[in-house]
Amino acid sequence: MSFKMILIFCLWVTVLFSQTDWEKWGKANVSYEMTRDSGQRNYSISGDNAGQIFLKSAVVVYWLFISDVDGDNCPFSPTCSSFFLQSVKETNIIQGTFMFADRFTRDMDIFGRMSHYPIARNKHFYDPPSLYTLDESKIKYISAGVAVNK
Amino acid sequence: MKNILLPFLFLTLLQGISYSQDVNLYSKENRKQFADYLYCQKDYLRAVNEYEEVPGLAASDTIRFKIGLAYLKMGDYDSASVNFSQIGSNSFFYNDAQAEFFKSQFLSGNYGSLNTENGNYTSVKQLKSFAYLFDYEPLPSKEIFISPFEGNERGKLSDFYDRKTNPPYKSELTAALLSTIIPGLGKIYTKEYSDGIIAFLVTGLMGYIAYTDFKANHKFREWLFTGLTAFFYGGNIYGSAASAQIYNAQVNFRLSSDMKLFLEEKDYFVPDYEFCK
Secondary structure (H helix, E strand, O other): OHHHHHHHHHHHHHHHOOOOHHHHOOOOOOOOOOOOHHHHOOOOOOOOOHHHHHHHHHHHHHHHHHHHHHOOOOOEEOOHHHHHHHHHHHOOHHHHHHHHHHHHHHHHOOOOOOOOOOEOOOOOEEOOHHHHOOOHHHOOOOOOOOEOOO | OHHHHHHHHHHHHHHHHHOOOOOOOOOHHHHHHHHHHHHHOOOHHHHHHHHHHOOOHHHOHHHHHHHHHHHHHHOOHHHHHHHHHOOOOOOOOHHHHHHHHHHHHHHOOOHHHHOOHHHHOHHHHHHHHHHHHOOOOOOOOHHHHHOOOOOHHHHHHHHHHHHHHOOOOOOHHHHHHHHHHOOOHHHHHOOOHHHHHHHHHHHHHHHHHHHHHHHHOOHHHHHHHHHHHHHHHHHHHHHHHHHHHHHHHHHHHHHHHHHHHHHHHOHHHOOOOOOOO
């Protein structure tokens, strides 16, 4: 009788302190969606001067009627249109236009991309305007193919 | 059977209680042992906390040295330097502590501290040579630079010296001029071959369309494509200069990476300690 009691006691203790697996291995709310540059766009018409406001207006029209309809197709991060806006903001309209023209040409080069650019979080080629302002102090070189948290 | 089991269990329990060891988990030996375990598990932060709690710490230069090493591994170079500098000259670890102190100073970028009377240590001299490569002061002559090193290391250091003194930079002006003469040539000069070819084709195509439009007297299109030609032509000249800058940044980055890899491989010229056999 006492042997059975000991067994029942052991079983009871095991049940009482058993691991609650359903809590330990509970479902985590993880998002597997890739981030999109186009999803983080600021559509407000703003700028430091009249030229920037005009440019932003033109780019917003492009985003609304062409880019957003076309989808997330620019291989770069930031996208070419965002690159143009950021370039003009960082430098001036003339230099920014040159930077955009150079980016546009590089965008057409489908052969050398993989061996040239780091990879942004959204799996696009990371190519910020700061590399092209002709200010050496702003160049932060990152090797090609390296994943960057941008 | 049942009558025996209960007394047996009771006796076992009684014996366990009667002869149980009175363990002081916070004794000096136990804390040190646990700290050593954490150190060998590379749990340096908690190891330091445990070492700091060991009674009579001031008397133990081994613990002080290991605290310094733990801080060094964690990248807290200032705290590491403080601990290494507290180890006296009569200690067994004095020479090693000095070497580790200068390693900490080197890693924190305080290259000036390598100019010291203690610079007689080979490792300090070697670190000082590397400090020159990290733009501490103008480089000395090659002979002086490689003198602290021996054997294969000399060849490697000689290579670093050459890459530092004569980096294979590309001229931004040359790149821009080349692209002015032939679109894309500046990019090819900076080894962006596919970019250069694409720039040549795009600018050439736009120019050709503009030319045929002028010939056909298409009033709007001739100026549209002339503008586009100028857009790509100007962009390519600018981009070639920018490309040369990026190329030069890449040259610096590679030299710096190679030097850091070499230093890590050599563990900054300090000896290896066998605390975790």
